[in-house]
Amino acid sequence: xxxxxxxxxxxxxxxxxxxxxxxxxxxxxxxxxxxxxxxxxxxxxxxxxxxxxxxxxxxxxxxxxxxxxxxxxxxxxxxxxxxxxxxxxxxxxxxxxxxxxxxxxxxxxxxxxxxxxxxxxxxxxxxxxxxxxxxxxxxxxxxxxxxxxxxxxxxxxxxxxxxxxxxxxxxxxxxxxxxxxxxxxxxxxxxxxxxxxxxxxxxxxxxxxxxxxxxxxxxxxxxxxxxxxxxxxxxxxxxxxxxxxxxxxxxxxxxxxxxxxxxxxxxxxxxxxxxxxxxxxxxxxxxxxxxxxxxxxxxxxxxxxxxxxxxxxxxxxxxxxxxxxxxxxxxxxxxxxxxxxxxxxxxxxxxxxxxxxxxx
Amino acid sequence: xxxxxxxxxxxxxxxxxxxxxxxxxxxxxxxxxxxxxxxxxxxxxxxxxxxxxxxxxxxxxxxxxxxxxxxxxxxxxxxxxxxxxxxxxxxxxxxxxxxxxxxxxxxxxxxxxxxxxxxxxxxxxxxxxxxxxxxxxxxxxxxxxxxxxxxxxxxxxxxxxxxxxxxxxxxxxxxxxxxxxxxxxxxxxxxxxxxxxxxxxxxxxxxxxxxxxxxxxxxxxxxxxxxxxxxxxxxxxxxxxxxxxxxxxxxxxxxxxxxxxxxxxxxxxxxxxxxxxxxxxxxxxxxxxxxxxxxxxxxxxxxxxxxxxxxxxxxxxxxxxxxxxxxxxxxxxxxxxxxxxxxxxxxxxxxxxxxx
Numbered sequence: 001x002x003x004x005x006x007x008x009x010x011x012x013x014x015x016x017x018x019x020x021x022x023x024x025x026x027x028x029x030x031x032x033x034x035x036x037x038x039x040x041x042x043x044x045x046x047x048x049x050x051x052x053x054x055x056x057x058x059x060x061x062x063x064x065x066x067x068x069x070x071x072x073x074x075x076x077x078x079x080x081x082x083x084x085x086x087x088x089x090x091x092x093x094x095x096x097x098x099x100x101x102x103x104x105x106x107x108x109x110x111x112x113x114x115x116x117x118x119x120x121x122x123x124x125x126x127x128x129x130x131x132x133x134x135x136x137x138x139x140x141x142x143x144x145x146x147x148x149x150x151x152x153x154x155x156x157x158x159x160x161x162x163x164x165x166x167x168x169x170x171x172x173x174x175x176x177x178x179x180x181x182x183x184x185x186x187x188x189x190x191x192x193x194x195x196x197x198x199x200x201x202x203x204x205x206x207x208x209x210x211x212x213x214x215x216x217x218x219x220x221x222x223x224x225x226x227x228x229x230x231x232x233x234x235x236x237x238x239x240x241x242x243x244x245x246x247x248x249x250x251x252x253x254x255x256x257x258x259x260x261x262x263x264x265x266x267x268x269x270x271x272x273x274x275x276x277x278x279x280x281x282x283x284x285x286x287x288x289x290x291x292x293x294x295x296x297x298x299x300x301x302x303x304x305x306x307x308x309x310x311x312x313x314x315x316x317x318x319x320x321x322x323x324x325x326x327x328x329x330x331x332x333x334x335x336x337x338x339x340x341x342x343x344x345x346x347x348x349x350x351x352x353x354x355x356x357x358x359x360x
Numbered sequence: 361x362x363x364x365x366x367x368x369x370x371x372x373x374x375x376x377x378x379x380x381x382x383x384x385x386x387x388x389x390x391x392x393x394x395x396x397x398x399x400x401x402x403x404x405x406x407x408x409x410x411x412x413x414x415x416x417x418x419x420x421x422x423x424x425x426x427x428x429x430x431x432x433x434x435x436x437x438x439x440x441x442x443x444x445x446x447x448x449x450x451x452x453x454x455x456x457x458x459x460x461x462x463x464x465x466x467x468x469x470x471x472x473x474x475x476x477x478x479x480x481x482x483x484x485x486x487x488x489x490x491x492x493x494x495x496x497x498x499x500x501x502x503x504x505x506x507x508x509x510x511x512x513x514x515x516x517x518x519x520x521x522x523x524x525x526x527x528x529x530x531x532x533x534x535x536x537x538x539x540x541x542x543x544x545x546x547x548x549x550x551x552x553x554x555x556x557x558x559x560x561x562x563x564x565x566x567x568x569x570x571x572x573x574x575x576x577x578x579x580x581x582x583x584x585x586x587x588x589x590x591x592x593x594x595x596x597x598x599x600x601x602x603x604x605x606x607x608x609x610x611x612x613x614x615x616x617x618x619x620x621x622x623x624x625x626x627x628x629x630x631x632x633x634x635x636x637x638x639x640x641x642x643x644x645x646x647x648x649x650x651x652x653x654x655x656x657x658x659x660x661x662x663x664x665x666x667x668x669x670x671x672x673x674x675x676x677x678x679x680x681x682x683x684x685x686x687x688x689x690x691x692x693x694x695x696x697x698x699x700x701x702x703x704x705x706x707x708x709x710x711x712x713x714x715x716x
Binding site for chain 2: 011014018102
């Protein structure tokens with residue numbers, strides 16, 4: 001582990017009464033969204049960058065569509081080492097700007113794979129430059145496992161189950177290692193993915209590493225076509241229940257969670273929340289894959305930067321989730337306005353007529 | 361201070377790159393919205409309830425439209441002690457539900473004042489019943505000051521200024537006491553309120569406690585008609601710069617913060633964020649009230665439960681009733697892009713009516 005103060009912070013662990021009611025057991029949230037750079041990535045990447053800096057690295061190069069790149073840029077700035085992040089063209093402009101705010105140079109590639117190749121080529125040419133992997137390195141898992149060490153301090157008893165999202169499997173590796181160190185080896189993990197980014201699920205089923213031909217899920221930050229080898233290996237040794245949800249399921253939970261817990265998360269994180277919102281816990285209990293009397297549950301709120309209200313709306317449109325819901329919401333808003341005493345303007349009168357049109 | 365593990369947690373302190381760019385200096389966020397019960401209240405009220413439980417109190421009673429009541433309910437549950445929370449009619453259903461989820465009995469009255477009178481009466485009649493004040497008690501300030509001791513651990517150097525919101529002044533008291541304890545006596549505090557809930561500002565102007573005749577701000581959780589006497593006293597001893605923003609600025613800040621930091625806060629909290637979004641700190645620097653070279657700024661993100669997306673939309677609607685037509689047209693434009701929306705078609709027709 002890198003010496004001196006880490007770049008990540010100890011994150012709060014708090015009970016969600018809203019999710020606890022739905023799950024029928026105490027649900028804790030590990031608020032990784034409150035990390036500097038908005039996601040858990042700073043744990044592993046912070047550790048990696050600090051160790052590499054101690055070994056004399058002169059520049060960091062990364063390939064990322066978001067959170068890993070931002071964590072790298074942030075670490076590089078704190079270590080006063082220049083950083084170049086290769087991002088695919090699909091990366092939201094606001095995420096690119098955040099990376100630049102941290103002082104990183106941002107270069108574009110067509111796809112994430114192309115970005116990775118360019119980044120690794122750059123590093124080959126310069127011996128004291130370091131490629132910062134988004135996952136799949138022991139130093140990264142070592143950083144991530146601190147999440148569990150914190151949970152051990154924060155909880156009075158062992159959790160009944162831990163729920164987390166899987167992209168490349170970096171967090172999964174760290175959490176399993178952390179559970180072993182904390183003496184919590186028998187705590188099952190529900191590893192969530194979305195269809196179209198389910199590389200881990202596919203690999204577990206085959207019993208060997210599988211590469212998805214294409215990422216088709218909108219949860220782009222889960223979009224690793226192949227998980228880390230270590231992730232598959234550890235998942236075969238630990239009690240890991242792999243579950244996959246649809247994109248609409250991952251997105252549907254986001255506004256509910258926002259209203260209940262006042263936190264806006266990416267669909268990648270929404271996949272973990274779907275374990276409750278889609279009733280998966282109860283199904284797993286019925287199928288005897290989870291005990292009926294669950295001591296408690298911890299959901300790792302991984303966070304993530306690639307989301308705004310506008311982006312959420314765009315995703316819902318893309319998934320055709322907006323029709324009925326939007327109509328309903330608009331009717332409600334119009335009704336609320338109609339009741340508002342300081343109602344004015346001819347437009348409102350027209351709205352009232354329109355209300356009639358949608359049968360409210 | 362109450363013995364054993366507190367009910368609050370150590371909250372993250374992180375830099376906001378967006379706000380730092382706007383302010384021209386490093387802006388840290390003290391994320392009190394990550395507390396159990398989503399606001400800083402658990403610090404002070406947790407400490408108060410624990411201390412009284414040690415004195416063998418058997419029941420808690422509280423009067424609150426939101427966060428203080430929820431913190432009291434949560435603390436009571438942790439202590440295995442029953443709690444009754446009197447809430448005014450204006451309390452959002454979601455907040456009442458949260459209180460009930462913590463096992464508290466929730467009783468509704470017309471106004472907050474009625475709630476306070478009934479709650480205090482009840483505590484007077486029953487000797488083993490303790491009234492939990494929302495802000496005006498030394499045990500509450502003692503709990504709140506832990507925010508500053510954490511900041512001292514988390515920061516490498518003294519902050520240039522601290523920005524916080526003022527309702528009854530409980531947080532202000534705790535922060536000033538905390539600053540004194542850690543040797544940060546000279547750190548100025550920018551105390552933010554909204555117009556219509558500006559009881560501290562009015563009191564500071566008059567140099568004595570002033571009671572606002574009515575709370576007219578939509579930031580209801582800042583709605584203490586009179587601040588704590590101690591808050592006025594400490595604000596006159598410590599470098600406190602009292603600032604007032606209007607409701608629109610507080611609400612606009614909530615929207616921006618949600619997109620930039622992905623956290624939804626109440627307008628009460630938006631008032632603090634508006635200090636940067638509305639460039640108040642730059643104005644204060646120009647006026648010589650803050651140094652031009654500010655080491656850093658810490659904003660206390662107080663959090664709060666009385667907010668949802670629907671509530672935010674309603675507040676924006678309420679505040680733009682003068683610009684009613686414009687907002688409705690914007691809404692119509694947004695819905696027009698959804699092809700399957702029958703309602704949008706009607707709205708589109710109506711849009712023609714307001715000539716856009």
